[in-house]
Amino acid sequence: MRELYTYEKSRELFARAQKIIPSGIYGHQGPAEGCYMPVEAFPFYSERALGSRFWDVDGNEFLDYMCGYGPNVLGYNDPDVNAAADAQRAKSDCVTAPSPVMVDFADLLVDTVASADWAFFAKNGNDVTTLAVLTARAHTRRKKIVFFRGYYHGVSPWTQKIDYPGILPEEVANNVCLPWNDFQAIEDLFAREGDEVAAVIAQPYMHGNFADNELPAEGFWAHVRALCDKHGAVLIVDDVRAGFRLDLAGSDHYYGFRADLICFCKALANGYNVSALCGRRELMNTVSGISFTGSYWMSAVPFAAGIACIEKMKRLDLCALLRARGEALKTGLIAAGKKYGFDLHVSGELALPYLRIADDPTLSLHQEWIAECVRRGIFFTNHHNHFLNASLTEEDIRQTIDVADEAFAAVRARREA
């Protein structure tokens, strides 16, 4: 049996951090929000990272299935991406006049992404989802935005919930939220108020938290696309989370339709800080007219990293690789669960698996199993999809399944004790 990890130094550092950083660690990487309970199983701070692994401040090694919540797509500290970044940095990074590498990166995205006639770069996924919504409203001169239940499109007021702290009702008054995969609901909405809808914004499939992830039903995207076309609404795909892990040409291409605007971030540059809005030629002038910029948006190093990342994803045939690893992981985890009488559901796309033990309405059994995995060096989280990366080996997957097996055994033993 493996010895279970402990986190003394993480806890000490967290105690120090809580005095000078809101929540100690805020947002989706915070122990409360990122992992949900039970936090005692999770490390809080990492010391170093390489390939598919990171080491926490207590020296514990983790096979990491969160990948920094997505950015780590090739493996941490990828040498090819770093080399490109270094070469650019020796020349320039954040300068008064941007580098030609910005144009090269836009060129590469236009060549790579099916729905990209152009590219606009920023820093956060949230920057480009916001630009997309501004563009749709400017283009249509309409107000309403259609969301799907379970959505996450960043943290700007327009995309938050009416009861969230600091949000004004008027900031979200034009949001309409529909159930995912409900053909009739969106048809009814457009029939009723189609001439007021500026945009539909959606992830390529529903990869929300605390719920099995749901792929688009057969024909759903074609239905949404046709309704947007009929009513002159802009179709925005938020590919921040899934982008490049399903299809290097964009997740809309993967599902056989074309977005009007598509938002990228996480996997775009293997962790170097850049996001992108791409879209149809017809919308380019409207984007040009939006007042939208930021201090670091022309930084050249992340552009060079992004080029190297996309080229390497192509060389590796990344999406096929992640599907193969994801299939092996899914099969192995389900089999390990079954051995001990647990029915593990693995939902969503194979490159971004969402895990849930069935027949566990309080989710406590699932959290217990996740905690047993984490304390044995497999970094899963409780109620968020996971992310695979290209540096995961078959041996890594085998190790993961071994640990999962041991974790299921521990949970079962406790149930029978």
Add this chain to the structure above:
Amino acid sequence: MRELYTYEKSRELFARAQKIIPSGIYGHQGPAEGCYMPVEAFPFYSERALGSRFWDVDGNEFLDYMCGYGPNVLGYNDPDVNAAADAQRAKSDCVTAPSPVMVDFADLLVDTVASADWAFFAKNGNDVTTLAVLTARAHTRRKKIVFFRGYYHGVSPWTQKIDYPGILPEEVANNVCLPWNDFQAIEDLFAREGDEVAAVIAQPYMHGNFADNELPAEGFWAHVRALCDKHGAVLIVDDVRAGFRLDLAGSDHYYGFRADLICFCKALANGYNVSALCGRRELMNTVSGISFTGSYWMSAVPFAAGIACIEKMKRLDLCALLRARGEALKTGLIAAGKKYGFDLHVSGELALPYLRIADDPTLSLHQEWIAECVRRGIFFTNHHNHFLNASLTEEDIRQTIDVADEAFAAVRARREA
């Protein structure tokens, strides 16, 4: 006489970029918005940068007084900041669990910035001005935000103008805009609707575009501070542009008052991509409750760069250095103008001088002079404040004044021809 620069390669690249990037270069670095007319004098793309200079794609060398619109505070490609960034990157950057360097950076900001009891990190200045406004609204449960005419606080809908493309009237319906330095106007506003004001947000002095920059009138900040205290409104200082160039303890400290929340970005890490919201202990719990995060916000490399940048700014006594260089620049430029009968006004703080030739209502004379400077290798812009950096030498200032002199001569000669 110097040979005037030409920009063939910049133009070719721009023509290519316009097909695949909105506006070719968007936002404040775009030729139209960043420099305003006459764009034919300006380079569009830079190849490399070092210290106080960059070289454009045509090989022209520029002494750069825009500093990437602020981030370049120590000099481009600063070796000390790069060394710290490299050492961190060898360990980790954007990882599932953040690095202890985040806590170290927060510690340093709390030690350095007078109004900082804590620090929250993000990517854009806009991220932290938005978080400040959300915090103020959540804390006060009020809606109204007081701005000062000429303000710029980023690009989120809440801070845009009602007639800007894509902005809804309801998103800016709670904004109140007052004249800067008007004691009575803000007193009247608070008397009338003080119990509805969530926050006053302001730059430490008015450094807007297309207008002489205005320092706070004697007693103005004390007046604003007292009104906020009396009415329970949150005082937000947007120090994104001026931060660390006036006072390493914050521009509020420089002007002798204390902000409740203060926003930093540009000069925080010498171009590495990070921003910070700092503030009073009493607001920390409210910040913890806001839904606010981003994919790259825990990236460790910019934190390490930020620590090295702040430490070096302290070692150099940056603010005194920039004031000295700014004083020499101002004196020299004014004298050069006078020589040819031009009355150059240099306004704002010395580290961020705003230039304008007086008695030039159409601004065309000023633009002509700026163009003559730029085409001789001094990168000024027309109607935006400039930025000094620590790598500027006395010799650089002399070279600048020599060129300015020649440029004034050229403008005068054309007037007399």
